[in-house]
Amino acid sequence: MDQLAERLRDRVRGEVRFDPGSRAAYSTDASNYRQVPRGVVVPASVDDAVEAVAVCREFDVPLHSRGGGTSLAGQCCNEGIVLDWSKYCHHLLSVDTEQRTALVEPGIALDPLNERLAEHGLMVGQKPSTHETCTIGGMLGNNSCGATAQAYGKMSDSVVRLEILTYDGLRTWVGPIDDAEYERILAEGGRKAALYRGMRDLRDRYLADIRRAFPRIPRRVSGYNLDALLPEQGFDVAKALVGSESTLVTVLRAEIRLVPVQPARSLVVLGYPDIARAADDVPEVARHDPVALEGLDDRLVGLERIENLARNAVERLPAGRGWLMVQFAAADQSTV
Template sequence: MKLNHYSNKLINNLATELRTQLIGSEVRFDEASRALYATDSSNYRQIPIGVVIPRTVDDLVKTTEIARRYEVPLLVRGAGTSLAGQACNVALIIDTSKYLNKIIKIDAEQQLAWVEPGVILDDLRMAAEQYQLTFGPDPATHNRCTLGGMIGNNASGVHSVTMGKTVDNVTALEILTYDGLRLWVGKTSENELTQLIESGGRCGEIYRNLKMLRDQYAPLIREKFPKIPRRVSGYNLDELLPENDFHVARALVGTESTCVLVLQAIVKLCPSPQHRVLLVFGFTSIDVAGDVTSAILPYHPLCIEGLDADMIDDMRKKSKQLRNLDLLPSGRAWLLVEFGGYSLEESVAKAQLLIKEVTFAVLDYRLLTDPVSQKQVWAIRESGAAATNSVPGEPETYPGWEDAAVDPHHLGDYLRDFRHLLDQYSYKSSLYGHFGEGCVHARINFDLHQPEGLRQWRGFLVEATDLVVKYGGSLSGEHGDGQARAELLPRMFGDELVQAFSEFKAIWDPQQRMNPGKIVKPYPIDADLRVGPNYQPWQPSTYFSFHQDQGNFAKAVNRCVGVGKCRRTHGGLMCPSYKVTREEQYSTRGRAHLLFEMLQGELLRDQWNTLAIKQALELCLACKGCKHECPVAVDIATYKAEFMAHYYANHWRPLQAQVLGKLPQLAYIAS
């Protein structure tokens, strides 16, 4: 659906009513705000209708009520780091990250936490650590991703080998449907299910239809759903089966804002091992590392993470984390194997037992027992998606096939076949990921700029899908389907189960207003591309050379891939203005997105005279924290100097700037 489907009159009336009704919340329909939310960390760009940042849950409910009257779609968004396009749409976007971020309660005895959807994962983990507990799933974005976003994507992370995916750690959800029903959902006994159906009304209708859906498709679900640790693609219809306690909350995990809005969640906490060690194995190749993974699993590590030499080589070319890289043992691929226990001695003993038993393919190893060294090595792994972007002398890489998952016992063979497929298409990619659960991340040099490149990309996606299905795997093992993979779901599940997904969504969202075009009845994979064949940015002359970006300001701005490290609220330099304001426009990513939209010229058309960009850049301290800490070295300080030089060529500088600029002359006169 395109933005021009909605008349200016309707949008203006919607904005007016939202501002009138939502006293204290923030309602933003200006071009700059919509530009900030037009993309996530994926290949996609869709201009939203507007943005609401609710201050209270009641205002979120009221926003939904108003949107329903105007029949506009809704999309609830957290940190905006999604890689499959599920966090951008032509919709009214509700951002929960600024205000709806309270940890309501922690019950250490029951090992449960009550949270609002905008709670940052690390904030919950730090609060839980007071009781030596943690929330198990921990993606690389743990210092900025929100619990609502994790529930939407069914996020996993490093430690899901022992602690499970988000779906395994959700006990109950308070939800709101687009048509206004507010209720708590969780596991449901057969007696409770009967009572809920007999209660009638909209609630009874939902449960009756869910039961009918389960009964109709149960045999197919049991037959077709992959029996692997990291099946994230599709809806969690298996959670409705009797053996899974008809767990409605868990069935809604991973629905990517396509079914309901999450108002509150009760999540499980688990013991947090206080003493950890990191065993790093070096191998000759990544597929050999994949072979060894299954031999490590019986030793019950907390995690098994893999990474290859291509990622490390790219980081060296970018002079990133050079001191940390020296901690890796020799090899062309590595496994990071973590053990934990009640004492350091216990953890070391577990690691040493593995060292004795798993030596048949290991080139070298290092056992890191001090927290500082372990943190340095984890920083390498967490660079992940951005580590292979903006590498000098190399073509750009993109998501689009970056988190397939197979049975970890067949991982080595899958990696060989996948590498062969990459070679067939003349693609290059680093390979890394959560090897303990068979999830492989890739960042591939697709050509998304030319029609022929898109045709090749489509052909590759079909073959890559068929390869994963051959191994009984999942198209997504972590990042979700969104727009990037939803079109391919019939090849994985078959048409009948895809129809079941459509029916599941219709039970919750009969008007098809929740994040339309994602997962169910999806937009085409090659539509709405951020930098597709129609991308023709303005190419202004610049004062700075931008030599590392081929002298191209647009390429410099496009370094930002949206991973959002600049949105963290604790630690590091980047980004001080965001830490204080919690405003996207004052993050490194937000400023880069505004400059991208200026060069795009669709929303922001005043080029160097764009006031919104000037205002966003004014709070930049030019500390260079972004250039140092951003995985792709986005240099907002330089971009600010470039923009301001052009802006003030046409505008009066502030009085204080003029005075400071003339200090040498004034000092001479005063002397």
């Protein structure tokens, strides 16, 4: 480990932390899982992160990217090297107001990004509950959506293209491609051609299973997005990589779609005898196009009461043991 740390400090301009305190701090996230990493790298730039990956490859050491550390299932926990993008690689690189897209680095947090985008009347549609601190890179890794999934879908629905780095050193932009572009990539040869050929072969081998068995639900965020490789989906490698939780590539930059800001808001809270009855009403409620829809059960509310948290909000809930919180938005308060 001493040699690994020394080589990283020689090659990386950012921070290289192998002290016990840093390793302990990065050993967990918002989940109950804990794995102490070998070390932590805080890259000073995207190119700095590329150097860190090269050193990990040289020493055959696993690595994973970390966003805001808000994951609930241990996605930020690993025994390898942690790449923390949030301190330095948090820039909004460009905004295209006509196409409604933004080019960002992975460490930028959602709320600060939306504050920057507000001057253009645009925002990121997906809004997890941890929007103050979750990063775009983490949202891409987890295919985040939040309560706004009904309106804006998942991060895989918003990604346009990704600049990625594979463990063996291939750095490239990926997105949807047609057959002509696929043939051009194959003709160029090299590692990218081999990867694209492998993905196409995997898709073709299981084509019928993917079309038949992949569940078509708004919040399907588990597993790999193999259905994004289908011909009718444009063989979209970027969408296929969203949600892979740093297991396949390192994301260096991302171009994402934006939506118009709708500043006027109204909230309706519906009470039900239990959470199952509330869930039964979701299709009917969704038919009215809310921008956010979230369910609460009596267990969660009961814990809030026990801990004496959010007392004012809890006391204002309508009678019931299950609730739907439904938010609507518009450009003007008179129409919301």
